Amino acid sequence: MTDTREIQEEIIDEFSILGDDKESTIYYIMEIGNKLPPFPENERTDENIIKGCQSKVWLTTKFEDNKVTYLADSNTDITKGLISLLIRVLSNRTPQEILDTELYFIDKIGMSSIIGSQRSNGLASMIKQMKLFALAYQQSKLKV
Amino acid sequence: MGLNINDIRNQFPVLHQEVNGKPLVYLDNAATTQKPQSVIDALANYYEKDNSNIHRGAHTLAARATDYFEKTRLMVQQFTNAREPEEIIFTKGTTESINLVAATFGRKFVQQGDEIIISSLEHHSNIVPWQMLCKEKGAVLKVIPINDQGEILVEEFDKLLSSRTKLVSIVHVSNALGTVNPVKHIIEKAHAVGAKVLLDGAQSSSHLTIDVQQLDCDFFAFSAHKIYGPTGLGVLYGKREVLEAMPPYMGGGEMIKEVTFEKTTFNDIPFKFEAGTPNIADVIAFQKALEFVNGLGKSNMVAHENEVLRYAEERLRTIKGFIPIGEAADKVSILSFLIQGMHPFDVGMMLDAAGIAVRTGHHCTQPLMNRFQIEGTVRASFSVYNTKEEVDILYQSLSKIAKLKNK
Numbered sequence: 209m210t211d212t213r214e215i216q217e218e219i220i221d222e223f224s225i226l227g228d229d230k231e232s233t234i235y236y237i238m239e240i241g242n243k244l245p246p247f248p249e250n251e252r253t254d255e256n257i258i259k260g261c262q263s264k265v266w267l268t269t270k271f272e273d274n275k276v277t278y279l280a281d282s283n284t285d286i287t288k289g290l291i292s293l294l295i296r297v298l299s300n301r302t303p304q305e306i307l308d309t310e311l312y313f314i315d316k317i318g319m320s321s322i323i324g325s326q327r328s329n330g331l332a333s334m335i336k337q338m339k340l341f342a343l344a345y346q347q348s349k350l351k352v
Numbered sequence: 353m354g355l356n357i358n359d360i361r362n363q364f365p366v367l368h369q370e371v372n373g374k375p376l377v378y379l380d381n382a383a384t385t386q387k388p389q390s391v392i393d394a395l396a397n398y399y400e401k402d403n404s405n406i407h408r409g410a411h412t413l414a415a416r417a418t419d420y421f422e423k424t425r426l427m428v429q430q431f432t433n434a435r436e437p438e439e440i441i442f443t444k445g446t447t448e449s450i451n452l453v454a455a456t457f458g459r460k461f462v463q464q465g466d467e468i469i470i471s472s473l474e475h476h477s478n479i480v481p482w483q484m485l486c487k488e489k490g491a492v493l494k495v496i497p498i499n500d501q502g503e504i505l506v507e508e509f510d511k512l513l514s515s516r517t518k519l520v521s522i523v524h525v526s527n528a529l530g531t532v533n534p535v536k537h538i539i540e541k542a543h544a545v546g547a548k549v550l551l552d553g554a555q556s557s558s559h560l561t562i563d564v565q566q567l568d569c570d571f572f573a574f575s576a577h578k579i580y581g582p583t584g585l586g587v588l589y590g591k592r593e594v595l596e597a598m599p600p601y602m603g604g605g606e607m608i609k610e611v612t613f614e615k616t617t618f619n620d621i622p623f624k625f626e627a628g629t630p631n632i633a634d635v636i637a638f639q640k641a642l643e644f645v646n647g648l649g650k651s652n653m654v655a656h657e658n659e660v661l662r663y664a665e666e667r668l669r670t671i672k673g674f675i676p677i678g679e680a681a682d683k684v685s686i687l688s689f690l691i692q693g694m695h696p697f698d699v700g701m702m703l704d705a706a707g708i709a710v711r712t713g714h715h716c717t718q719p720l721m722n723r724f725q726i727e728g729t730v731r732a733s734f735s736v737y738n739t740k741e742e743v744d745i746l747y748q749s750l751s752k753i754a755k756l757k758n759k
Contacts, residue, residue, distance in 0.1 A: 284695040
């Protein structure tokens with residue numbers, strides 16, 4: 209399986225094709241957001257809402273064979289697009305891989321200028337929550 | 353008289369820029385209007401030539417700054433047709449104007465069991481101060497319902513009125529939907545039961561001719577920055593007899609006649625309500641905004657804005673998936689809408705990418721959004737410098753966006 213660095217490079221390439229055109233970039237983010245796999249309805253609970261995001265974001269995980277799979281959804285397509293990028297990099301990996309991953313693609317694609325500072329804070333909350341899940345799984349494994 | 357919109361646009365430097373590689377189309381005027389060069393120059397000019405603290409100064413600069421400051425009060429008196437300049441109080445904005453009334457009139461005249469009436473159309477700033485007051489006093493807040501078009505149900509208002517009603521505080525023009533409320537009727541009926549009436553004029557002050565004597569309202573609150581003036585400056589008009597009966601707002605300098613450690617006697621209106629050094633530069637610069645409006649003529653401005661609004665309503669209505677929110681028979685300046693299957697925030701972001709500035713969200717009117725069972729809307733709001741060509745740009749962009757979910 210490709211490592212998180214290669215996937216991040218792929219994303220950076222995709223965004224570089226879009227260039228500086230904000231309109232195409234936003235449309236692209238929405239398009240990939242629409243392709244996010246459906247979120248299990250029984251997980252759409254207040255408990256699974258990520259605090260600190262302007263739009264509603266639900267996040268849950270599965271942990272099998274020492275790998276974390278993330279499932280997420282949002283009420284806005286742009287946020288779904290951002291989540292789908294994070295999932296593409298981090299999902300289906302070991303807790304250690306997730307914790308070791310430095311998400312440098314976000315800066316490289318100029319995300320904060322695309323989505324604005326308020327949404328960047330929301331994105332940071334999402335990343336924090338994803339890493340916290342990985343940390344929790346990592347620690348529960350150590351205990352066993 | 354038709355206005356030369358091109359000439360008007362040339363007075364607003366901020367309009368002449370590109371945003372995200374596209375010419376800026378500024379349609380967020382209900383949030384704040386842009387400022388003409390004359391206002392910007394007046395601000396700089398004051399600090400360059402006249403800066404001084406006003407009232408009581410023994411020197412030339414202080415006298416000059418005081419004269420300019422008080423000249424604005426006279427202009428605001430004329431702008432609102434108040435009986436006298438003493439009825440004009442400068443505040444930080446509409447929000448502070450409303451809070452001032454809650455903290456003074458409310459503190460003195462609202463008691464346990466009394467009632468305050470607002471409407472379903474209110475901005476949070478005309479809900480929360482009354483909720484706080486009612487909680488403190490054990491008073492009751494009553495809300496006038498609206499119909500699906502976003503219009504107040506007048507007969508329901510009539511039923512809410514009683515001898516317990518102390519105050520009716522109501523928005524003149526809805527910031528979320530653009531509805532013009534039947535305030536003349538509301539004021540007459542409220543006065544008949546002995547209640548006072550506050551009008552939130554944050555939106556109406558720039559889109560309707562304001563005549564507080566003809567309206568006969570007891571208070572009228574508005575903000576300078578929504579009428580081409582600087583931010584951080586608001587106005588509270590109050591009838592002399594009502595203002596005089598009210599206790600002071602904040603304690604400090606300017607609002608006193610005499611202070612000893614035992615006792616303070618308070619200054620006359622309007623100074624009783626203007627403790628501390630006021631926002632002198634912005635007050636003085638606001639003259640230029642009022643001159644701008646007076647120069648064009650309110651009725652000419654409104655006629656142009658309404659023409660652009662009607663054109664926008666007609667064009668956008670043809671877009672598949674376009675859902676207007678709020679279709680009052682009498683409305684100004686504001687076009688609130690949704691695109692079927694899309695979150696307002698996504699629509700706003702896509703419009704921004706095309707250089708078009710709109711507002712998305714609940715517009716500080718969450719109870720109103722709940723009434724329509726929506727989270728928020730996309731709001732385009734028009735001002736005198738907006739054009740039909742800009743509406744065409746909005747139409748083209750929105751058609752493209754709507755197609756994503758409405759094939």
